[in-house]
Amino acid sequence: MRAVWALMRRGHDLVVTAMAVVAGLALVWLMVAIVWSVGMRNLGMQPHAWLFTSTEYGVFYMTMLGAPWLVRRRGHVHIELVTATLPDGVRALVSRAVAAGCVVVCGYLAWRGYLLVQTNIARMDFDVRAYFYPRWLLTIAFPVSFGLMAVEFARFAVGRELMHTGQAGIHE
Numbered sequence: 001m002r003a004v005w006a007l008m009r010r011g012h013d014l015v016v017t018a019m020a021v022v023a024g025l026a027l028v029w030l031m032v033a034i035v036w037s038v039g040m041r042n043l044g045m046q047p048h049a050w051l052f053t054s055t056e057y058g059v060f061y062m063t064m065l066g067a068p069w070l071v072r073r074r075g076h077v078h079i080e081l082v083t084a085t086l087p088d089g090v091r092a093l094v095s096r097a098v099a100a101g102c103v104v105v106c107g108y109l110a111w112r113g114y115l116l117v118q119t120n121i122a123r124m125d126f127d128v129r130a131y132f133y134p135r136w137l138l139t140i141a142f143p144v145s146f147g148l149m150a151v152e153f154a155r156f157a158v159g160r161e162l163m164h165t166g167q168a169g170i171h172e
Helices: 002-042 049-072 088-123 141-158
Strands: 126-128 132-134
Touching: 002 049, 002 141, 049 141, 088 141
Parallel strands: none
Antiparallel strands: 126 132
């Protein structure tokens, strides 16, 4: 049974890391697309419509796909100023409670995202701007990302590590 859990954890870690790599590639694409678009404008040309649309999608995917990795690395926005002043036992309790709350919120958002994907598929919704893009390919990021964030927050809620280190200002 322990081997199964280890395999599942490695698979989960691989998925989260792969999503972070894709988010990084989206960031590179954003840089290229923006330079390309600005260059075209400076040369008096009209940038391609798909160029603008792809940057919008890139910002969205970069945010959603990178979020679980950021949670794992404690790179998400949270304030250590208050928790750093708490005694160790109280800080651990507060940190686990906050992480558990995050699990609940992310789980709810993952569920609502799943329902949204189902609706997009049932209605055969398309994002129609520069090209026809099935909307579910956008909204699938919600249940996947929020579901994986719930798992990452759960690691802090019940695992050995705490989300709040008690070292305010150390990592800035």
